[in-house]
Amino acid sequence: MTATVKIAIAGLGTVGMGTVELLERHSKLLAARCGRAIEIVAVSARDRSKDRGADISGFDWFDDPVAMARETSADIVVELVGGSEGPARETCEAAIATGKHVVTANKALIALHGTELARAAENAGVALAYEAAVAGGIPVIKALREGLVGNRIERLHGILNGTCNYILTTMRETGRTFEDVLAEAQELGYAEADPSFDVDGVDAAHKLAILTSVAFGTEVDFENVHIEGIRNIAPEDIEYAGEFGYRIKLLGICERTENGVQQRVHPAMVPLGTPLSSVDGVFNAVVTEGDFVGTTVLEGRGAGAGPTASAVVSDIADIAAGRRVPTFGVPAASLTPSASASFEDHVGAYYVRLMVDDQPGVFAEIAAELANHEISIEGVIQRSRSETEAVPVVMTTHETREAAIQEVLAAFARLDAVREQPHMIRIENF
C-alpha cells in the first residue's frame, strides 16, 4: 500500500459532514478498494464552534477556505462551499495553482467556469472532479466519460432537479396548485426559501450544461441553454396530460441537430410507459443515446447528504487509486466551441390549452390561425360548456417549428374570445 491520501474539506454543511461521516465509517473498506488509506487532515467552514453532530477537532481548522487550499499539505481539496464566484471559485483556483487535486459538488461553478478551470487543472497536472455536481446518486459523469466511452452520444435528456420533480409529482397525486405544493415543499425542507434557482430551471440548466460538455466534447456553454421553469404548470395541464397519455416532467435535453448543439430546460410531456414517466418524487434520471450502446437509463437520488457524499467520495477514490480522465472526456484544450443551435429551429409536438368564451365561431378562429401557421392538430379535448365562464380548448399538435408555435400563440392571445395567456407545454416523444 502506498502513502495515505490527504484530504482538506472546504464547507461543512450537510454534504461536507456527510463526506466526513462516509470517509470515517468506511475507512477500511475504502483503503481496500483504493489501495491507499484516505485521511482528512484539514477543514474549513464559517463557524468553528457550531455543533455539527460529529467531532472535527482532529482536523486542522482554517477560517478561510482559500487559505486552506493554498497552505494545506492535503493532496485533494474538496470544495463544498457553493456559489459560482467568490470563495468557492477562489478555493478551487488556489488548490489548482498549488498543485492539488480538486473535487467539487458545485454545479454553478462548473457550469459557468468549467472550461477555464479544466484548462488550468490539466495544465497543472491535477484532477478537477465534479461527479457530485450532477445528480449525486447517479454516477452519470463516470458512465458518460468512461462506461460509454466507445460511443458517439447523439442525445441526452433527464430529470435533473429533485425539487421540481417532487412538486410536479405531488401536484399530480393531489391535484393541488404549484404555489400550494411549493409552500409545503419549503416547510419540509425540499425547497429553498428562495426557490427560484430550482423552480425556474436554473439548477437543472447548470447540470445540463455540464452533461452536454461531457456528452459532446464541447466547451461548457451555460449561456446558450434555453431555460423555462415550472411556475406556469397548472393542475388542469397535469390532468389533460394524463388524458393524452403523458406525464409532465421538467426535462433537461441536449442533442446534436443539423444546426448545432441544442440545450434546453423546460417542462415537457413524456409518454406514459417510457422510463422517465415513472421517475417520481425527489429522484433524478438521465437517458443517454449512444450510437453503439443504444439507450441507457440511469436513475437515483439527485441530492441529499448521503448521495452527494457518495459521489464526492467516488471522485476522491479515483484520484487516490490513480485513475485519471480528461475533465470533460477529452483534453480541455481540444474541447470545441458548442456552436449552439437556435431554439427557434427546434421541431417538436406541442400541447396547447386556451381558455375561451364558449361562443359560436371560436373554434373556427382557432383553427384558422393554426392553418395560417401551417400547424396541424393531432388531438383535441373540448368538453365542458359554460355561458358565463371561460372554458378550456385543449389540443396537441403534430411536429412543427418552435418559431411557428410562438407566432400562433401570440395570434391566439390577440383573439377576443381568448381570455388568458395561452398555456403551452412541449411534447417529447423520445
Next chain:
Amino acid sequence: MTATVKIAIAGLGTVGMGTVELLERHSKLLAARCGRAIEIVAVSARDRSKDRGADISGFDWFDDPVAMARETSADIVVELVGGSEGPARETCEAAIATGKHVVTANKALIALHGTELARAAENAGVALAYEAAVAGGIPVIKALREGLVGNRIERLHGILNGTCNYILTTMRETGRTFEDVLAEAQELGYAEADPSFDVDGVDAAHKLAILTSVAFGTEVDFENVHIEGIRNIAPEDIEYAGEFGYRIKLLGICERTENGVQQRVHPAMVPLGTPLSSVDGVFNAVVTEGDFVGTTVLEGRGAGAGPTASAVVSDIADIAAGRRVPTFGVPAASLTPSASASFEDHVGAYYVRLMVDDQPGVFAEIAAELANHEISIEGVIQRSRSETEAVPVVMTTHETREAAIQEVLAAFARLDAVREQPHMIRIENF
C-alpha cells in the same frame, strides 16, 4: 500522446465484429478520449475465409486463439470465444501468463473461474476486465466498483436475461403460452435453438454471481446461486399478477442476510410502479441499494453486438488510459468466502395458484394446511365455478419462510381435490 495500445481479438462473431467496427469507426474519438491510439493487430477465429462484412486482412491471423494470446505482440487480448472451459479459458490464462491484459465478455468463465483468474491476473500485474459479461448496455461493473465505491452495498437485484424478459413481456402482451412465445423468439433469433441456458436461469445466474462478488467483496460463488427458470410461468399467472398489482420478471437477487449472502435467480412478482416493473422486452436493469447513496437504477440493452462492443471498448479504454481497479473491487487475495445463506431461511411473500375440484370443503382444507404451517393469507381470488373442470384458487401470503411454503405446497399436492402441481411465484416488495 504515448504509444499505441495494441489489441488482439479472439472470436469474430457478432460481438467480435462489432468491436472491430467500433474501434475503427471511432478511432479518432477514442484516441482523444484515452490519450492513446488503439490499434487491432491480430485476430483469431475458426474460419479465416468466412465473409464477415468487413475487411480483416490487415490483422495478423491466428487459427488458434491460445497461440495468439501467447505469441501476439498485443498489449490486450480480447476473449470473445465463449464457454467456461477449453479455448476461452486457455486463451485468458495464456494472455495472463505472458503479461497481457485480458478483456472478456464471457460470463460463464468469470462466474466459474473468476476468483482464480483474478488472482492470476493481479499476480501478473495485468487487468482482467469483464464489463461486457454482465448486461453490455449497462456500465454496471464500473458503477459498482467505482461510482458507488463509497458505499456498503446491502442488496442488488435485476433483470439480467433479455431473452426471458422478452418472453415474459410478450406473454403478458399477447396472452400466449411460454412454449408458443419461445418458438417465436427462436425464429426471430432472440432465443437459441437450445434455450435452456437462458430460460432455465443459468445465464442470469452467471451474471448474478459476478455482480454479487463485486457488490460484496466475496469470492465468485456460482455454485450457491439458487436457480429457477421461467418454463412454468403460465399466462394465467401473468394475468393474476396484474390483478394483484404486480408484473412477473425473472430476477437475479443477492443480499446480505443475518445468515450470510443469499444469491437467487427465479421468477418474481414485482409491484407495478417500481422501476423494474416497466423494464420490458430485451432490456436489462439492475437496482442497487447502498448505505449512503440509497437506491440506484441502471437500465439498458443486455446483449447484442453494439451494446456488448461498447462494454468491451470501455474496458479497453480504461486499460489504455492506465485506469486500474481490483478485479472484483478489492484485491483478489482479500476476497472473502461468500458464506452462503441457506435458501430455506429466505423470508418473503408468495403467490400460490391451485387448480382444484370445485366442491364443498376444499377451501377449508386449504386454509387448514396454511394454518398448520403458520402461513397467513394476504389476498385471495376465487371467481370461476365449474362442476366438471378444475377451477383456480389464487392467493398471496404474508411473509413466511421458504421452508414453510415448500412444506405447504407439498401438503396441497397431497389433497384429493388439488388436480395439478401447485404453482408458486415469489413476491418481491423491494
